[in-house]
Amino acid sequence: MTLVSSSAPARDDSGTDAQVAVLVPRTPTSEKVLRIVIPVLTVVVVVAAWQIIIWANNIPKYILPGPWDVVTSFFGPDWPILLPALWVTLQITFMALVLALVGGVVIAVILVQSRWIELAIYPLAVILQVTPIVAIAPLLLIYTPSTQVALMICAFLVAFFPILSNMVQGLKSVDHNLLNLFDLYGASRWEQLIYLKLPAAQPYFMVGLRIGGGLSLIAAVVAEFSAGSSGAGSGLAFRLLEAGYRLNMPRMFAALLLLSLTGVAIFGATSLVSWLALHRWHESAIRREN
């Protein structure tokens, strides 16, 4: 491990501890390369093993398609069908996530204002959370103007709770002495919220974001499975079902692959946002230096 120390300018009146340099851990280049190479290599090995098993056993592609079949099928006849479906699923996922983020934060802020409000609202949130989404979806279909809206509400309900509960936890976990300090300087409730509680809750919000991001995609797909949609404006879940009925295994796998890649991309994006927000100050985003 190499530590690069930028020696701090020491001043006579700055005390013995001012000479302690600010340590910045730096990852060696070889390690950086390995960090990318090792996961990529793992995936390549798994895919290769899959293809070899197909070849060795002569498995026909209507039972189990090889990776090559999936790729040719996707870039051949499938992408004009799958990409619009992916777009629909993505729209539902992101609109649900944005609603859940805004709703989760706003309601969390309202909840922590008073114990009575919390007592009144929190049970409702818990009831919505514990009721299986597949059971709610058909009901929602009856009351909403379109399938898309019903799916979005389903995805929202699933993503909303982890964001809400993390935010509530974060807003409550503020250092008591910092609260005292704000009181001492006569800070208003609003100033306390903007300058203290919301920034202090950031790490918790980021946890909620990462969980909620993944869950909203899963919920969008699960809800579509149970709600069922057809024809124009249908998402990836419908295309998966349809391909299954037609025994079009390569397309099923291609749709599955698209879903996993989307999930990975959402996870990557939310992790990046989290890192960008926290890496300068929060312990969770800092490497341990020993």
Add this chain to the structure above:
Amino acid sequence: MSHVSKVFSNGTLALSDMSLTVGRGEFISLLGPSGCGKSTALRIMSGLGGASSGQVDWPSSKINSKGLPEGDIGFVFQEPTLMPWQTVFGNVYLPLRLQGVGKAQAADRIMTSLAEVGLADFAHAYPRELSGGMKMRVSIARALVTKPKLLLMDEPFAALDEITRQKLNDDVLRLWKNSGVTVIFVTHSVFESVYLSNRIVVMRARPGQVFSDMAIHTSYQRDALYRASEEYRSVCFDVSKALQDAIQQGGGAH
């Protein structure tokens, strides 16, 4: 403050009929066994905790709606209590920001305050990059940036090592002399209180009360020489004795 009592919600009598008059420019140490209500007294003075009875008067300050002299009190907690998401600059800016001072106008005062504690070069560092002693300095700079009349310190250096602590003691003395601020310093260290203060208020526990109020006069400059002097040792002895008596009267509080 006069005849202040404090009863906690669990029925514990933390302070009983405690009276203390603080003169301008004094450096007072509140010394006593743990549980004697030193910190409680400090919190009541700062307005953070209300007194159950009695009152705190501020003859020389403008009083706000909460009965507190706003902007006239600086508080240093036992922990540095910095906002980890803000830089050192942002942390020291906080009191001014809450008073509605713009960032551009505040910048000079913040840098002066940081320079006084020797951290001008660390304005843009984050708290996690600093050592414990440096964090404490930031906390002191933050308390002094509003130019308060009264600086309350609640065992600020209890968690620091001896060397850092002595250095910070010297810094506090220098800041006190330069600024003319009144300091009330809660500590459980006899040596620290004798080194720093010109008045030591020894408290007893159960109930918390002023046990003895001792003025410390010395011909010495307060430096290493003073620490090694016969006079320092004899004062420490007297104060220790008073503290022992206070502990015995308090029913052997630990």
